[in-house]
Amino acid sequence: MSNLTGIDNAAFFKLSYGLFVLTAKDGDKDNGCIINTVSQITDTPKRISLAVNKGNFTHDMILKTGIFNVSVLGIETPFSVFQCFGFQSGRTVDKFADAPEKKRSPNGILYEPRHANSYISGKIISTSDYGTHTLFIADVTEAAVLSAVPSVTYQYYFDHIKPKPPVDSSKKKGYVCKICGYVYEGDVLPPDFVCPLCKHGAADFEKL
């Protein structure tokens, strides 16, 4: 996108993030989504912040139940895990249907036992509405290390896990989401367009 405002979108890609599966449980319904914004805010007591896109069904479940798990993904996480949790909605799919093993932390919520190197259980103490996202602040109720595999960063995901677009995608006309690769086929991308896969806005698309 152009840079008429003095705000270069590329600067935001310099911020370093991990990648996490955020899970919740509402009654018998288990669900999870991929997020990249989990930060510790204080050490005493242990508190974390997470910004979650309102488009995610997991977001609504956490708003309702007030508890969640964050599973910290390791660098050996296959792309299929990102597809499972990031590229479809728990409103229509059981994302854990094909999980080879299911493990619950003491709060009763599933975590990702195979590819996460740790998980943190949280209880929401503050909810702030920021338009497209809710900023949750949570007390940590449990935290466990699962393996010594290094954590995957957003940058590592782009460089080593996310498949490169196939060569013939260049024949498509339209706009590609720089985040997940979704292609919008059309001559003009509406400025309020939101990627149906990863929920990022028009600013994260580029012309093919």
Added chain:
Amino acid sequence: MSNLTGIDNAAFFKLSYGLFVLTAKDGDKDNGCIINTVSQITDTPKRISLAVNKGNFTHDMILKTGIFNVSVLGIETPFSVFQCFGFQSGRTVDKFADAPEKKRSPNGILYEPRHANSYISGKIISTSDYGTHTLFIADVTEAAVLSAVPSVTYQYYFDHIKPKPPVDSSKKKGYVCKICGYVYEGDVLPPDFVCPLCKHGAADFEKL
């Protein structure tokens, strides 16, 4: 530290962070500190969150003035930059006194022009008190890319930038801060002890 509570402190080191110089200006006083918790929370409008330890003088300056810059450090940043901004206080030292070049963004605040790959200028829209830290939410007023050098992560800093403790440090008795290497010499570390260098608490110390 022991893990009697179900909260394993090591899990928090799995969260991925960048490292940033947070700068502010109050009248003629320029100052900056190192922080590791900057996250984008929404894309439209561009907003970021940052948690800042109240012990930092920069924190107080931002509370007063409401504006700041975040300089995103690259992997080529020398340890001396972390020492300059992280291991001393702007209350007693002019951290920019020896800066070979000073550059200000349009908001009038200095940024780190030599080792940062980008900077983001922000204006505070929300301030939340979380005990040891303040969580600031800010509108982004400017964002610029300075170089293509990859961003340094907390993990990279530990593995490649922070000097390893000298061998004879093992002869010291006491507790070492796992964050910055400060050594508390004494038989018992007070549970409310806070590292005078990096402001982390007793939970981040381990016995030598």
